[in-house]
Amino acid sequence: MNRTAARTLDILNMFAKAGKPLTQNDICQALDMPKSSVHDLVYTLLEKGFLEYDNEQFKTLKLGLHLFEIGMSVIEKRNMVSVARPYLLKLHEAVHETIFIAVEDHADVVYLDCAEERGIMGGYINLGGRRPMYCSGLGKAILAAYNDPQTVKKIIKEGPPMKAHTANTLTTIPKLLKELEITRKRGYAVDNREVEMDTFCVAAPVFDRSNLPIGAVSVASVFTRMPPDRVEECGKEVINTALEISKQLGYQKPTLY
Amino acid sequence: MNRTAARTLDILNMFAKAGKPLTQNDICQALDMPKSSVHDLVYTLLEKGFLEYDNEQFKTLKLGLHLFEIGMSVIEKRNMVSVARPYLLKLHEAVHETIFIAVEDHADVVYLDCAEERGIMGGYINLGGRRPMYCSGLGKAILAAYNDPQTVKKIIKEGPPMKAHTANTLTTIPKLLKELEITRKRGYAVDNREVEMDTFCVAAPVFDRSNLPIGAVSVASVFTRMPPDRVEECGKEVINTALEISKQLGYQKPTLY
DNA sequence: CTTTATAGTTCATAATTGCGAACCGAGTTC
DNA sequence: GAACTCGGTTCGCAATTATGAACTATAAAG
Numbered sequence: 001m002n003r004t005a006a007r008t009l010d011i012l013n014m015f016a017k018a019g020k021p022l023t024q025n026d027i028c029q030a031l032d033m034p035k036s037s038v039h040d041l042v043y044t045l046l047e048k049g050f051l052e053y054d055n056e057q058f059k060t061l062k063l064g065l066h067l068f069e070i071g072m073s074v075i076e077k078r079n080m081v082s083v084a085r086p087y088l089l090k091l092h093e094a095v096h097e098t099i100f101i102a103v104e105d106h107a108d109v110v111y112l113d114c115a116e117e118r119g120i121m122g123g124y125i126n127l128g129g130r131r132p133m134y135c136s137g138l139g140k141a142i143l144a145a146y147n148d149p150q151t152v153k154k155i156i157k158e159g160p161p162m163k164a165h166t167a168n169t170l171t172t173i174p175k176l177l178k179e180l181e182i183t184r185k186r187g188y189a190v191d192n193r194e195v196e197m198d199t200f201c202v203a204a205p206v207f208d209r210s211n212l213p214i215g216a217v218s219v220a221s222v223f224t225r226m227p228p229d230r231v232e233e234c235g236k237e238v239i240n241t242a243l244e245i246s247k248q249l250g251y252q253k254p255t256l257y
Numbered sequence: 258m259n260r261t262a263a264r265t266l267d268i269l270n271m272f273a274k275a276g277k278p279l280t281q282n283d284i285c286q287a288l289d290m291p292k293s294s295v296h297d298l299v300y301t302l303l304e305k306g307f308l309e310y311d312n313e314q315f316k317t318l319k320l321g322l323h324l325f326e327i328g329m330s331v332i333e334k335r336n337m338v339s340v341a342r343p344y345l346l347k348l349h350e351a352v353h354e355t356i357f358i359a360v361e362d363h364a365d366v367v368y369l370d371c372a373e374e375r376g377i378m379g380g381y382i383n384l385g386g387r388r389p390m391y392c393s394g395l396g397k398a399i400l401a402a403y404n405d406p407q408t409v410k411k412i413i414k415e416g417p418p419m420k421a422h423t424a425n426t427l428t429t430i431p432k433l434l435k436e437l438e439i440t441r442k443r444g445y446a447v448d449n450r451e452v453e454m455d456t457f458c459v460a461a462p463v464f465d466r467s468n469l470p471i472g473a474v475s476v477a478s479v480f481t482r483m484p485p486d487r488v489e490e491c492g493k494e495v496i497n498t499a500l501e502i503s504k505q506l507g508y509q510k511p512t513l514y
Numbered sequence: 515c516t517t518t519a520t521a522g523t524t525c526a527t528a529a530t531t532g533c534g535a536a537c538c539g540a541g542t543t544c
Numbered sequence: 545g546a547a548c549t550c551g552g553t554t555c556g557c558a559a560t561t562a563t564g565a566a567c568t569a570t571a572a573a574g
Contacts, residue, residue, distance in 0.1 A: 004261035005301040044262040071328010072385030128329030
C-alpha cells in the first residue's frame with residue numbers, strides 16, 4: 001500500500017467518524033503521525049476542497065462539501081435506488097411506516113434511501129449508516145436469499161464477531177442459519193428487537209437480472225405497533241414491493257423464494 | 258502541495274465526474290500519470306474501500322459505497338439541513354411544488370435536500386449538485402442577503418466567467434447587482450428561466466445566529482405554472498419558511514430584509 | 515495457432531516525500 | 545514579564561514513492 005495515499009484517506013475517515021471539527025494536532029495523535037507530515041497532507045486536502053476550516057472555531061477543520069457531492073454521485077450510479085424510489089413511496093402509503101432500502105457491504109447493510117420523515121425512528125438510522133447483517137431485518141433478508149449456508153458463513157466471518165445488542169440478538173451462526181431457514185419459508189425476514197429495545201422490522205430481498213440478491217427493502221416500526229396480524233400484512237406488502245423493484249432491475253425467475 | 262495526496266484525490270474526483278466505471282488506463286490518460294503510479298494508488302484506494310471493482314465489467318473500477326457514507330456524514334454535521342427538513346415538508350404541503358435547500362460554496366450553490374418526489378423536475382437537479390449563484394434563485398437570494406456589492410463581486414469572481422444559459426441569464430455584474438437590489442426590496446429572489454428554458458423558482462435566504470446568510474430555500478416550478486399572483490403567493494411562503502428556519506438557527510434581527 | 519492489441523504487474527533507481535528539531539505566535543500561568 | 549502551553553510552520557537529510565522498461569495475462573484479429 002502507498003503510505004501517503006493511505007494516510008490521506010485515513011484522515012478523511014477520521015473526520016467522518018469524529019463528527020466534529022478537529023485540529024491538525026488531533027490528527028497527529030489519533031493516527032500517530034508527526035506534525036509536519038499532517039501539515040503537508042492537510043494543506044493538500046484543503047486545496048482540493050476535501051477539508052475546510054470551520055468558521056466557528058479558529059483553526060479547526062471539517063470535511064468539505066465537495067465530499068458530499070462525491071458521496072451522492074456514488075449512489076446516483078447504482079441505479080437500484082432511483083428505480084426503487086417510487087415503490088418505496090407507494091409502500092409507505094400502504095403501511096404508513098418508515099421504509100428503507102439497503103445494500104450489502106462486507107458483513108454490513110448500508111442504508112441508501114428511505115421513504116418517510118427522517119427522525120421518526122428516533123434518529124437511530126442515517127442514510128449511509130451501517131448495521132451488522134446478522135441483526136438486521138434487511139441483512140437477514142439478503143442472507144436468506146443466498147440460500148447457501150457456506151455463503152452466509154463466509155459473509156458473517158468477514159465482519160467482527162457476532163455480539164448481543166439486545167436479549168433477542170442471534171449470536172451464533174447455527175441459530176442464524178435456522179432463522180434464515182424460517183425466513184425463506186415465510187418469504188420475509190423479521191427483526192424482532194434484535195438490535196434495539198423497541199424496533200421491529202420486516203424485510204424482503206431485491207434481486208437483479210442475474211438473480212442474485214443485491215439489496216433489501218424493509219418496513220421499520222416499533223414493537224408495540226406490530227401485533228402478529230400486522231406483521232403478516234406488512235410482510236406481504238414488503239415482499240410485493242421488493243419483487244416489483246426486482247422485476248424493474250431485470251429479475252426473471254417467477255420467484256420460488 | 259503533496260503530489261501523492263493530490264493525485265489520490267484527483268482520482269476520486271475523476272470517478273465522481275465520469276459517472277461510469279473506469280479502468281486504470283483511463284486514469285493514466287486523463288490524469289497524465291504513468292501506469293505504474295496509477296497502479297499503486299488504485300491498489301490503496303481499493304484496500305481502503307474508496308474504490309471497488311465493478312461486477313458488470315472485468316477489471317473496471319467505480320467509487321466505493323464507503324464514500325457515500327463519508328458524504329452523508331458531511332451534511333449530517335451541518336445541522337441546517339436537519340433543522341430545515343420539517344419546514345421544507347410544510348412548505349411543500351402549502352405550495353405543492355418542489356422545495357430545495359442549498360448552501361453557498363465558492364461561486365456555486367450546492368443542493369443539500371429537497372421535499373418532493375425526486376425526478377419531478379425532469380432530473381435536472383441532484384442533491385449534492387451545483388449551479389452558479391448568478392443564475393439560480395437560491396444563489397441570488399444569498400447574494401442579495403449580503404447587501405454589499407463588493408462581497409457580491411468577490412464571490413462571483415471566484416467562479417468561472419458569467420455565461421448565458423438561456424436568453425434570460427444575467428451575464429454582467431452590474432445587471433446582477435441591479436437585480437439583487439430589486440430582490441432585496443421584494444424580499445425574495447426569482448429565477449425566471451435563467452438557466453433552463455422552462456424552470457421558474459422563487460427563493461429566500463436563511464441566516465444563522467451571526468445574522469449572516471448561510472443558505473437559501475426555494476420553490477421550484479415550471480414557467481407555465483407561475484403567473485404573477487402565484488409567484489407573489491409562493492414568494493410570501495418561501496420568505497416565511499426561510500425566516501422560520503433562520504429563527505431555529507438562532508437568527509435574531511426581526512428581519513429588515 | 516500465431517500475431518497484435520489491450521490492460522495490468524513488477525522492479526531497480528531517480529525523484530519526491532517524510533520527519534525531527536527548531537521556530538513562531540498567541541494565550542495562560544506563575 | 546519570564547516560563548509554559550498549545551497549535552501551527554519551516555527546513556534539510558533520511559526514507560519512501562514514482563517511473564520507464566520489461567514482463568504477464570487475456571482477448572481479438574489474421
